Amino acid sequence: MIYVVIVFLWTSILLYILLGGADFGAGIIELFTSKGNRSKTRKTMYEAIGPIWEANHMWLIIAIVILFVGFPKIYTTVSIYLHIPLVCMLLGVIARGTAFVFRNYDAVKDDMQKLYTPIFVYSSLITPFFLGIIAASSVSGQIDIQAQDFLSAYVFSWLNWFSVTVGIFTVSICGFLATIFIIGQAANDDDRSFFIRKARRTIYIVMFCGALVFVAAYHENIPLASWIFGDTLGLTAIIAASISLIIMFFLLQRKKPILLRLLAGFQVTMILFAATYSHFPDIILLKNGSNLSLLTHQGQAKAIDTLGYALLIGSIFILPALVYLIYIFQQKKEVQETY
Amino acid sequence: MDDFLAARLQMAFSLGFHIVFACIGMVMPFFMSVAHFYWLKTKKAVYKDVTKAWSKGVAIFFATGAVSGTVLSFELGLLWPTFMEHAGPIFGMPFSLEGTAFFIEAIALGFYLYGWGKLNPWFHWFTGVVVGISGLLSGILVVAANAWMNSPAGFDFVDGKYLNIDPIKAMFNDAWFSQALHMSVAAFVSTGFAVAGVHALMILRRKNVLFHSKAFKIAAVFGTVAACLQPISGDISAKDVAHRQPAKLAAMEAHFHTERNAPLIIGGIPDTANKRVDYAIKIPGLLSFMTTGDFNGEVKGLDAIPKEDQPPVAVTHYAFQIMVGLGMAMVLIALLYFIALWKKQQWLKSNWLLKLFVIATPMGFIALEAGWTVTEVGRQPWIINGVMRTADAATPMPGIAYSFYLFTGVYISLAIIVSLLLYRQITMVDKLYDSTSKLSKT
Numbered sequence: 001m002i003y004v005v006i007v008f009l010w011t012s013i014l015l016y017i018l019l020g021g022a023d024f025g026a027g028i029i030e031l032f033t034s035k036g037n038r039s040k041t042r043k044t045m046y047e048a049i050g051p052i053w054e055a056n057h058m059w060l061i062i063a064i065v066i067l068f069v070g071f072p073k074i075y076t077t078v079s080i081y082l083h084i085p086l087v088c089m090l091l092g093v094i095a096r097g098t099a100f101v102f103r104n105y106d107a108v109k110d111d112m113q114k115l116y117t118p119i120f121v122y123s124s125l126i127t128p129f130f131l132g133i134i135a136a137s138s139v140s141g142q143i144d145i146q147a148q149d150f151l152s153a154y155v156f157s158w159l160n161w162f163s164v165t166v167g168i169f170t171v172s173i174c175g176f177l178a179t180i181f182i183i184g185q186a187a188n189d190d191d192r193s194f195f196i197r198k199a200r201r202t203i204y205i206v207m208f209c210g211a212l213v214f215v216a217a218y219h220e221n222i223p224l225a226s227w228i229f230g231d232t233l234g235l236t237a238i239i240a241a242s243i244s245l246i247i248m249f250f251l252l253q254r255k256k257p258i259l260l261r262l263l264a265g266f267q268v269t270m271i272l273f274a275a276t277y278s279h280f281p282d283i284i285l286l287k288n289g290s291n292l293s294l295l296t297h298q299g300q301a302k303a304i305d306t307l308g309y310a311l312l313i314g315s316i317f318i319l320p321a322l323v324y325l326i327y328i329f330q331q332k333k334e335v336q337e338t339y
Numbered sequence: 340m341d342d343f344l345a346a347r348l349q350m351a352f353s354l355g356f357h358i359v360f361a362c363i364g365m366v367m368p369f370f371m372s373v374a375h376f377y378w379l380k381t382k383k384a385v386y387k388d389v390t391k392a393w394s395k396g397v398a399i400f401f402a403t404g405a406v407s408g409t410v411l412s413f414e415l416g417l418l419w420p421t422f423m424e425h426a427g428p429i430f431g432m433p434f435s436l437e438g439t440a441f442f443i444e445a446i447a448l449g450f451y452l453y454g455w456g457k458l459n460p461w462f463h464w465f466t467g468v469v470v471g472i473s474g475l476l477s478g479i480l481v482v483a484a485n486a487w488m489n490s491p492a493g494f495d496f497v498d499g500k501y502l503n504i505d506p507i508k509a510m511f512n513d514a515w516f517s518q519a520l521h522m523s524v525a526a527f528v529s530t531g532f533a534v535a536g537v538h539a540l541m542i543l544r545r546k547n548v549l550f551h552s553k554a555f556k557i558a559a560v561f562g563t564v565a566a567c568l569q570p571i572s573g574d575i576s577a578k579d580v581a582h583r584q585p586a587k588l589a590a591m592e593a594h595f596h597t598e599r600n601a602p603l604i605i606g607g608i609p610d611t612a613n614k615r616v617d618y619a620i621k622i623p624g625l626l627s628f629m630t631t632g633d634f635n636g637e638v639k640g641l642d643a644i645p646k647e648d649q650p651p652v653a654v655t656h657y658a659f660q661i662m663v664g665l666g667m668a669m670v671l672i673a674l675l676y677f678i679a680l681w682k683k684q685q686w687l688k689s690n691w692l693l694k695l696f697v698i699a700t701p702m703g704f705i706a707l708e709a710g711w712t713v714t715e716v717g718r719q720p721w722i723i724n725g726v727m728r729t730a731d732a733a734t735p736m737p738g739i740a741y742s743f744y745l746f747t748g749v750y751i752s753l754a755i756i757v758s759l760l761l762y763r764q765i766t767m768v769d770k771l772y773d774s775t776s777k778l779s780k781t
Binding site: 057058060061062064065066068069070072073075076078079080083086087090091093094095097098100101102105106107108112150153154299300302303306307310311313314317318321322325328329 | 453
């Protein structure tokens with residue numbers, strides 16, 4: 001049952017990055033779009049993400065619940081030593097979620113929008129940035145449970161070049177997902193080629209940020225290269241991701257939005273796989289060399305079993321409904337209120 | 340500020356904020372579905388207008404509630420890591436199920452908000468009902484987790500270790516039913532009165548009267564019926580607390596001495612140093628009767644509890660008085676409303692009854708917050724009753740005071756913006772929602 005729970009944990013993190021990431025990306029892209037094109041981008045994005053927006057950050061909650069029910073030691077270690085980036089991320093979550101609602105449900109469209117929009121776009125940037133920092137810090141080996149002073153216990157646990165570059169990389173991934181997603185939503189050919197240009201630029205940025213992560217890892221003496229390339233499966237995943245990126249580059253012009261989305265999703269899945277597989281089952285690498293492992297630091301068997309059953313039963317209800325929701329709103333049917 | 344106090348205040352603020360949004364988010368879908376049902380049945384446009392206006396409210400509150408709930412799931416670990424390390428696996432069952440319920444609610448809300456004209460009308464209506472039911476279920480589940488803190492079950496506590504854990508037993512602990520019942524009814528009372536009060540005010544101002552009258556009636560019926568049921572559930576809760584947590588009951592009642600024929604103490608100022616309550620109304624024997632069913636039954640006082648295990652008396656007592664007082668006030672208004680509905684139809688047209696509802700707008704929520712203060716402060720100094728002290732659960736990280744200031748600032752600004760948003764939704768009813776008023780203009 002422990003493996004069922006781990007699969008759910010990994011999948012909910014993946015889905016949060018994919019669906020939530022596209023959602024964050026929407027705000028990031030808006031930030032990096034010139035004023036003239038902003039409202040077009042915004043309108044297209046809203047039509048695309050509106051219906052599934054409510055469901056997106058549920059994945060984060062599920063991942064957190066799995067952690068504290070199944071792996072309490074891991075949850076509390078992260079909560080204590082990564083307190084500050086977690087709080088920053090939470091502020092981003094609050095600001096973003098509420099600003100999204102405010103700008104879409106304010107009955108009067110006036111200058112208040114000028115307040116909501118910056119909150120929305122900047123928090124879209126901050127939240128994935130800190131998510132990346134948290135993810136990187138868990139494996140960068142800087143969490144020091146023997147630290148005596150405030151700085152080394154609670155600040156240098158996450159403040160290093162590696163974590164920061166992973167944060168930037170996460171932001172670029174979100175932007176990438178959003179631009180690929182939006183291509184399929186374009187209303188006409190002009191918009192489409194505008195979004196395609198954008199997508200192409202984002203792909204360059206993602207590759208550049210990815211390279212930065214390796215430089216920073218080298219600088220911090222983190223054996224990232226050997227984690228990813230030293231393992232056959234990890235290497236295969238990265239090669240598969242690269243090939244699909246090249247295919248995607250040539251497909252951008254073709255009108256195959258679904259295929260593009262699948263390729264983008266595939267790439268991110270492969271990157272997450274390569275990044276997590278190499279040190280599975282360890283999930284937190286501590287400074288003193290000991291690791292927190294999903295297998296040795298799991299909760300008592302009964303807790304894991306009931307959690308596993310709860311997740312299995314839950315997904316029977318959730319997945320079909322979610323798929324149907326996405327399916328219904330992907331059909332470009334003219335809305336006619338006939339009743 | 341002391342870090343421990345800051346952590347407690349931050350938790351209290353976050354919960355206090357979340358509770359309001361979560362309650363409205365889980366109860367308003369029911370109001371909305373009733374209005375929607377009337378629209379599908381009667382085809383009167385006003386019901387469709389009310390449904391649409393309320394669905395905007397649901398969206399705003401749901402999203403704010405979801406966000407503040409996400410924050411809470413992290414705060415549990417950020418502020419109380421030692422608690423979560425041991426409690427997480429034991430009381431996690433309701434949380435994992437709640438994840439499902441909440442997820443379904445979010446999906447159903449997606450269908451509902453964006454489904455006008457796209458779905459079969461009755462399927463569309465049904466998704467609105469699902470929003471309400473799954474919202475209510477997640478509320479019940481979260482309260483079951485809180486009940487476990489009051490009434491720990493499903494594990495053996497041996498030499499500081501938590502052994503043989505049984506998450507199912509933990510979920511169905513002794514307190515879950517009485518707490519979940521009291522809370523669910525409270526959510527209906529507070530949301531019903533809050534919504535009814537706002538619409539009553541608009542009727543008094545003679546704005547879109549038909550629209551607001553229909554809305555008022557639906558909300559008022561929910562709120563008043565729930566208000567009359569609440570004392571029954573309160574009685575179940577009181578007996579349960581007296582049995583399981585005598586320290587909490589003693590603090591609620593500022594009942595210092597163990598005695599038979601114990602009086603019910605109403606109001607007053609507890610004097611902990613001299614162990615007495617000044618200026619209170621005391622009804623002899625009533626407390627004994629209410630908790631044991633016998634006027635001569637023995638009720639444990641604070642003197643039966645070791646000093647270091649006693650909860651703060653004044654806060655718990657005042658909060659309890661506020662909750663019961665406001666609850667009773669709402670029962671009275673409810674009774675007047677029932678008389679008006681059945682016997683004195685002319686009262687419904689007069690202003691005084693509506694004014695009473697306007698005054699009662701915040702009562703439910705104040706009572707609700709007071710009730711949670713009783714539950715939480717009354718459990719102190721324990722975070723897991725009788726097992727783990729709150730002080731032992733707090734994070735080792737210093738400087739929590741700053742985090743408290745930060746979150747307080749965020750929550751206050753959010754509350755202000757949400758109020759502004761609602762105010763605007765209400766003032767825009769004429770333009771956006773009331774189709775009859777548009778017709779009359781053109």
